Amino acid sequence: MTSGTVTRDRTAAGAGRDGFARVLRAEWTKFRTVRGWAVGTLVAVAAIVGLGLLPGLQGSCGKQGPASTCTLPVGPGGQEVSDSFFFVHQPLAGDGSITVRMTSLTGLLPAGSAGPRGPAGSPGPAGPAGPGTGEEMRAGLAPWTKAGLIVKASTQLGSAYAAVMVTGSHGVRMQDDYVHDTAGPPGTVTPAAPRWLRLTRAGDTLTGAASADGTHWTTIGSAHLAGLPSTVQAGLFTASPQYVEAIGAAGASTGPSQATAAFDHLDRQGTWPANAWTGEKIGGADNAGPLERGGFDQSGGGFTVTGSGDIAPAVSGAAGLGTTITQTLAGTFAGLLLVVVVATMFITAEYRRGLIRTTLAASPRRGRVLAAKALVLGAVTALAGLAAAAVVVTFGQRILRGNGVYVHPATALTEVRLIAGTAALLAVAAVLALAIGAALRRSTVAVTAVIVVIVLPYLLSISVLPAGAARWLLRITPAAGFAVQQSAASYPQVSNLYTPADGYFPLAPWTGFAVLCAWTALALAVAAFLLRRRDA
């Protein structure tokens, strides 16, 4: 007995890193030599690449000659923006200010599917028809309908601006350069409760203020527009964005909306020309219908400005144009499934064949066996994922663009994050599968458990679940890890259906990935505990 103890001591002392390297090598040899596993990993790569490069999505951008090329204006911050509204303007030279009273804000929304529906699918009550548009419209304001005062560097699309405005249901706001948004006093505008707005230019600084009576003013905020030319275009504007409404869990109805704002008591300070106001539609499609064109009317001391469109950062999905590079990674789900099957079998096959007893006899420190298996799997899967994701992210977007689909450009950093994130997602999912396989020791149940916790929440969130439940599911389940593939930013000041199907996740990319990692760590701990405590 004594000599036995001595021998074991020596083995333990001599093991150290060398011992772990041997276990690692043994596990690598096992993985490498089972043909099914190597083939499974290669097929996973092929699935991600194949589905990512599949010419499944077709668009019309650039398909009808050079005029049909889809381009979005680029804002001062370098991001793509929507810049489309009706602008009643005059040049303002140097410093100055403009004050106006807004007496009403009304609008038209697509009749869509509003109102309660009967179980038989009867459509909701339709509103009054739009003015000669041929589309069913109803009275109403989009939440982010905007009307008020704007100072813009020029009438060029994407140029710098600052604006103070009344919105459909977000009160008075001051916005500048497409992405900045500051809240002012709440409430909307009626003839009984008009709203005064003022926009003041002093050098590069623009200050917005609002008032209920024209005497007591509240400053909302000020914007610093670097490099604003000395002569700018200033005046009244109205915009009303694409109206989006969710239908059930997965559908959406969208349509253009229109708004009309009435102004009076226009007062200008500074150097303004004496000639009449110019009214023009800024941006938007060339072939826009009367609804989107808008117009203005000047009578007495008042103005009526009708417009459509939005001045905001561009988004993809229901309320926006095109798609994001996340789309090219759709094959990850198929790849993940294969990776999970291989990873589970990496441990459950040992239990089925009884090999686990040999493995544990050769390397009695069971935690190390699990660690070695996790390392081998993680490394192999990460490499495979890296190669597949690099190919689809690089070439997938070119194929989509070639098909006429508008793909929002992403920075190089975002592309790297998507590629590395997809590799990490697959690797961690493989380790999760290994841990669950080690804990359950039954391949069928283990594979199902892993797929159910990673893939099913995503499927439910894009197909049946209401938006609130879907967001929760993608926060707390391992499916949160897919957030690492997000490439689009969501903005509170743009109404859109920010759905997972369009590449929007409730958690930030690495936060979502951390949720997956936390689950994996928990599963590994449970697996190590069970592996130590149970007979093999």
Add this chain to the structure above:
Amino acid sequence: MTEALHAEWTKLRTAPGTVWLLLGVVAATVAVSVMATAAVACPAGGCALDPAKVSLTGIQLGQAVVAIVAVLAIGGEYGTGMIRVTLTAVPRRTHVLAAKAAVVTALVVPAATLAVLACLLAGRLILPGHGVTAGHGYPPLSLGDGPVLRAAAGSVLYLALIALLSFGIAAAVRDSAAAIGIVLGVCYVLPILTQVVADPHWRRHLQQIGPVSAGLAIQATTELPSLPISPWAGLGVLAAWAAAALLTGGLLLRLRDA
């Protein structure tokens, strides 16, 4: 054939886990349905949803457990080598396959019926508290209502067909892990790819031929004209897939050495 049936019944009945898995079908289905119905928020102005479909959301999870039962019914025998004993005892291989399929169906159908009834009961009790009321045009869920009865009976049939599809695939690939991988790919990954990848035209076509997206059309009780495929035709598509899988499994079982 009777002996084969009896043998398969004894095997599946006494296999460790079968009872637990069948209880798991009910528990998983009802749990997800309860969560989905409790997550519904229908505002005062009304909303558009399909109460029967939301109440039967749990089928999405329940089908995975059903697939495990079906895959293990034959995959387990290949895993242990028991299949050789089985085929020695009953040399007519189609009889073995038919007996196994019959027993799996006989076990899945009662569990599925229980699960579906519990889901509808949960929906009937929970949904009115979340604004899905008669005032919004949604009478309480009742099996007396034609479309609801069709959704309920169809969901039971759906789970039975998923079991047969899984069983056919497992008979063809002979490995539990690979079989469950394929089944879950069909059940979960295919619908995601259909939703995410294809453009509207192709998406509709894929939803018409996909076993799960077509099969689940049986649960719809509202907006029937906008469905990619009508409810019974959709279930027919799933049945065709299940038949094809069984046929392939049966042919391979006849042709191959076990």
